[in-house]
Amino acid sequence: MNIKVSKILLLLLMFAFALSNCSGQKSKKPENITKSEYAIVIHGGAGNFSLDDISKERQIEYQEKLKESLLAGKKVLKSNGSAIDAVEACINILEDSPLFNAGKGSVFTHSGTNEMDASIMNGNNRNVGAVAGVKHIKNPISGARAVMEKSKHVMLSGDGADRFAASVGLDTVAIDYFYTERRWQQLQQILKKEKQQGLNSKKGTVGCVVYDKNGNLAAGTSTGGMGNKMYGRIGDSPIVGCGSFADNNTCGISFTGHGEYIIRMVAAHDIAALMEYKNMDLKAAMTEVILNKLKKIGGDAGAIGIDKNGNIEMIFNTTGMFRGFLKAGKEPEIFLDSSNTNRFK
Numbered sequence: 001m002n003i004k005v006s007k008i009l010l011l012l013l014m015f016a017f018a019l020s021n022c023s024g025q026k027s028k029k030p031e032n033i034t035k036s037e038y039a040i041v042i043h044g045g046a047g048n049f050s051l052d053d054i055s056k057e058r059q060i061e062y063q064e065k066l067k068e069s070l071l072a073g074k075k076v077l078k079s080n081g082s083a084i085d086a087v088e089a090c091i092n093i094l095e096d097s098p099l100f101n102a103g104k105g106s107v108f109t110h111s112g113t114n115e116m117d118a119s120i121m122n123g124n125n126r127n128v129g130a131v132a133g134v135k136h137i138k139n140p141i142s143g144a145r146a147v148m149e150k151s152k153h154v155m156l157s158g159d160g161a162d163r164f165a166a167s168v169g170l171d172t173v174a175i176d177y178f179y180t181e182r183r184w185q186q187l188q189q190i191l192k193k194e195k196q197q198g199l200n201s202k203k204g205t206v207g208c209v210v211y212d213k214n215g216n217l218a219a220g221t222s223t224g225g226m227g228n229k230m231y232g233r234i235g236d237s238p239i240v241g242c243g244s245f246a247d248n249n250t251c252g253i254s255f256t257g258h259g260e261y262i263i264r265m266v267a268a269h270d271i272a273a274l275m276e277y278k279n280m281d282l283k284a285a286m287t288e289v290i291l292n293k294l295k296k297i298g299g300d301a302g303a304i305g306i307d308k309n310g311n312i313e314m315i316f317n318t319t320g321m322f323r324g325f326l327k328a329g330k331e332p333e334i335f336l337d338s339s340n341t342n343r344f345k
């Protein structure tokens with residue numbers, strides 16, 4: 001056999017091998033799992049509260065705003081938007097409402113300022129963006145997204161973040177935009193009641209996790225932080241792996257609750273790690289982190305999550321967590337306290 005012929009034979013062999021590999025992949029059995037077309041889950045904060053302390057009218061306002069947020073996310077997904085687009089749209093609605101502790105309705109620090117934190121993460125490529133301690137960005141979640149997409153960095157804080165947001169054309173506002181009488185009175189009450197300075201975990205932080213039709217997960221969290229926090233304090237919400245996490249191989253998560261404990265537990269990433277390394281499902285992993293690990297160290301918290309097949313979970317160790325979800329072809333479902341915890345199953 002001359003060299004030319006043997007080269008041709010070799011090429012033919014390689015071609016046949018490549019073909020057999022391709023067809024091998026095609027004939028791989030499909031996984032026996034029903035995947036959701038899309039799924040959206042949101043929270044409006046966890047806390048130890050009684051619905052008896054919230055007027056019926058106020059409860060309806062909360063429910064309607066949460067529903068509006070879910071429907072905004074659905075609209076984005078229906079018009080071919082991505083999971084990230086939907087997370088931003090859902091959270092923007094809640095940030096613009098004075099009802100929630102994020103954006104417009106942010107709580108006050110001990111010094112009487114409003115300082116907001118937010119993060120957003122794309123489970124498709126693990127890109128992430130965050131802003132911390134911002135005072136002028138009208139929608140901190142959009143600031144976080146801009147950091148992810150328009151800067152070389154992952155997190156910007158304070159003045160630098162506010163200036164960056166303005167430079168990329170985001171809405172920035174004067175600090176009195178974030179003044180709401182309700183939050184101011186809340187701070188006055190906390191200051192009156194407390195001899196020593198303590199943090200006050202008012203429900204109201206907002207978060208969202210979305211699973212889109214391409215199987216991409218995204219998660220975001222936005223907050224005014226803990227009421228009566230020290231000037232300059234940064235919580236879990238802008239920290240990747242603590243307040244938010246998303247990875248298409250495991251899950252998307254958004255946390256709410258006492259940030260210092262959520263940070264110590266690296267809670268959102270811990271859930272994903274239990275799924276990846278211990279093969280737990282989303283419910284088991286969230287239960288372990290929220291009802292066992294966080295509970296043990298005294299961390300009041302709750303989280304929402306979606307796994308890589310679009311399954312939703314909402315778990316908290318407080319008396320309530322404002323929350324809701326929407327699945328393809330279904331009506332939004334909203335819950336405020338611990339009732340109906342398993343209805344989404």
Ligand code: ASP
Pocket residue numbers: 045046201202203204205223224225226234235236237255256257258259260
């Ligand atoms: N986790 C937020 C923080 O510690 C507060 C909350 O979710 O209520 O800043």
